[in-house]
Amino acid sequence: MIQRSNEDWLTTLQKQGEGQSDALLDLREFLRRAVFVYLRDKRPDCSHFSFDDLHMFAEDFAQNAIVQIQQNLDTFKGQSKFTTWAYRFVINEAASELRRRHYRHISLEKIVEEGTAVLHNIASQPNLEPALKTEREDMMQKIIGILQEDLNQRQQQAILGVHLQGLSIQELAEKFETTPNTVYKILHDGRKKLKAALLAKHLSQGDILALFEDS
């Protein structure tokens, strides 16, 4: 296999012919190996699969990534190594599929209900001194109050789902029938409102952490 510069990759992949076929085969092999290593070493959720299975998944992810890379070649600006840019597609492909397998399939209504319950549970853990327990519950009630009064429904669902219940932004984007970018914006707007409301009540990060750390 030959070593290629960024320019070599771009020109050969863009020009039809034998050179393009060779470059595609080489790139596919890089992607296949990269995603195999990712699945094998960085994904505990894949540890129960055999190496044969992982090789098979890697083939599929690499094939799908090749298609996306060909469609996006004109967006490569040369700010990184071409292969690093290409690996992003295959890692994204794999991570996205694995996220899909971990979807919670929880309704939007349940996200708010269960997220609020999570916060109440944090505040009222057993074996706490009564005074500390009361202080925690008061603080949590303020936080929940802000979430319910200052944030709109989507912002509540996003914050309670992603930050408190571990839903992926991708899963929420599918539930909201929108893009991950939009979900991130909803989350960002929700966090900004929550932060501003906490500060308006003169509650600093230190005030809250002091109550909930070390127990």
Added chain:
Amino acid sequence: MNNKEFTKWIEQVYATQENELNCEQTQNGLPAYVDAINQKMTIDPVVEHKISKHLNQCPDCNDIFEGLAYVTSQEIEEDIIYDKSDSITSSAVAAD
């Protein structure tokens, strides 16, 4: 969620900036960011700040970052180009 995760969430809330990169902007910047880290090059502090802030808030983008940083540190291309021992196949066989 436990106390540790709750306090991390509170830290995320207070770390919120007025302007943050979105997922697409962050993921577009990741390859150059990861290359700079791997090559121990200086990263533009503004870019570094913006990307790291987003990664701290976004689990999906952080997944991609960690995966990309890992695979690019594994000398996969060198193994293939210079026809070194097939580390993947041999490690797979050894592990099997």
